[in-house]
Amino acid sequence: xxxxxxxxxxxxARASSPGDRLPGVDEARxxxxxxxxxxxxxxxxxxxxxxxxxxxxxxxxGGDVSSRVAMALWWAALLNCExxxxxxxxxxxxxxxxxxxxxxxxxxxxxxxxxxxxxxVRALRPLLGEKPHFGRRRVIVLAEAQSLxxxxxxxxxxxxxxxxxxxxxxxxxxxxxxxxxxxxxxxxVITLPWPETGRALPAExxxxxxxxxxxxxxxxxxxxxxxxxxxxxAASAQNVVLVGQKALADCLAGRTSGELAAVFRPLPxxxxxxxxxxxxxxxxxxxxxxxPLLALDAMATGLYRAVREGRRGKTLGTP
Ligand SMILES: [Zn+2]
Numbered sequence: 001x002x003x004x005x006x007x008x009x010x011x012x013a014r015a016s017s018p019g020d021r022l023p024g025v026d027e028a029r030x031x032x033x034x035x036x037x038x039x040x041x042x043x044x045x046x047x048x049x050x051x052x053x054x055x056x057x058x059x060x061x062g063g064d065v066s067s068r069v070a071m072a073l074w075w076a077a078l079l080n081c082e083x084x085x086x087x088x089x090x091x092x093x094x095x096x097x098x099x100x101x102x103x104x105x106x107x108x109x110x111x112x113x114x115x116x117x118x119x120x121v122r123a124l125r126p127l128l129g130e131k132p133h134f135g136r137r138r139v140i141v142l143a144e145a146q147s148l149x150x151x152x153x154x155x156x157x158x159x160x161x162x163x164x165x166x167x168x169x170x171x172x173x174x175x176x177x178x179x180x181x182x183x184x185x186x187x188x189v190i191t192l193p194w195p196e197t198g199r200a201l202p203a204e205x206x207x208x209x210x211x212x213x214x215x216x217x218x219x220x221x222x223x224x225x226x227x228x229x230x231x232x233x234a235a236s237a238q239n240v241v242l243v244g245q246k247a248l249a250d251c252l253a254g255r256t257s258g259e260l261a262a263v264f265r266p267l268p269x270x271x272x273x274x275x276x277x278x279x280x281x282x283x284x285x286x287x288x289x290x291x292p293l294l295a296l297d298a299m300a301t302g303l304y305r306a307v308r309e310g311r312r313g314k315t316l317g318t319p
Pocket of ligand 1: 080081082083088089090091092093094095096
C-alpha cells in the first residue's frame with residue numbers, strides 16, 4: 001500500500017511530472033492487492049454495477065484500512081481503465097498510473113497519517129470546473145475521511161453542492177458513524193466484510209488473546225504481558241489488534257469458541273460497536289506511528305472499560 005500513500009496530501013501538490021517513472025505491472029498490482037481478495041468480490045460486484053452511472057460520492061466502510069484505500073483506488077481504475085473488460089485490467093497506462101498515485105485525474109487526500117486540512121479541500125475547488133485531463137472521470141479519494149476537521153468537512157459539503165458531473169468522490173472510513181451525517185447522506189455506502197473471520201489464530205498470538213480476554217474481563221494480567229514484549233513492532237501490534245477483531249467477528253457470527261469472543265458474547269450490540277471502534281482507533285494509531293505498546297495498552301484499557309460498562313447494561317457515552 002505504500003505506493004498509494006507516498007504522494008498523498010494536498011491536491012495542489014499533485015501534478016505529476018513527465019519524468020515520473022511508471023511502475024511495472026507487478027508494482028501497480030501490489031497497490032491494488034488488498035482490493036483483490038476473494039472475500040471482497042461482493043463489494044467489487046456492486047462497484048461494477050455502478051460503473052456506468054457512478055454516484056458523485058461513494059463511501060467505503062468496514063474491512064480494514066488497507067482494503068478500504070485499495071478498493072478506492074480499484075474504483076478509480078475501474079472508472080478510467082482503457083481496457084474493454086468489466087474489471088480494471090491493472091496493466092494499462094491508466095491503471096498503472098492510478099496504482100502509483102501518478103494519474104493526473106486522481107487526487108488522494110490522505111487522512112491516514114494526519115488530519116485532512118481545509119486548505120487541501122479548498123485546493124480542489126478550481127479543479128472541479130475543468131474536464132478531466134486524461135481519463136474519463138476525475139476521482140477524488142479522501143482516505144480515512146474521519147480525520148477531516150470540522151471546517152474542512154463543511155468546506156467539502158459546499159464543494160459537493162456544486163455540480164461537477166465528471167468528478168467522483170470516494171471517502172473511506174471505518175464506519176459511516178464517524179463522518180458528518182450530512183456527508184454520509186449525500187453518498188452511497190458500501191460496506192466491506194470483516195477481515196480474518198473464521199480462521200484459527202497463529203500460535204504466537206494465543207498469549208495475547210488470553211491476556212486480552214482476562215484483562216477485559218477482570219482488569220488483570222495485561223500489563224505483565226505487554227511489558228514483557230517491550231520493543232514490539234507496529235506490524236506485530238497490528239496482529240494483536242486482529243486478534244481482537246477476529247474475536248469480535250466470531251462473536252457476531254455466533255462462534256464463541258475463543259476466550260475473547262466468549263467475553264464479548266453477553267454484551268449489548270451498541271457496546272460491541274464501540275469495541276469495533278476501539279480496534280480501528282488502535283490501528284489508526286499504529287499507522288500514525290504511535291508507540292506500539294502504548295497503542296495496545298490504550299486499546300486494552302478501553303476494552304476493559306467497554307466490557308465493564310456493557311455488563312452494567314449501559315451504553316457507552318451516556319453519562
Ligand atoms: Zn486498465
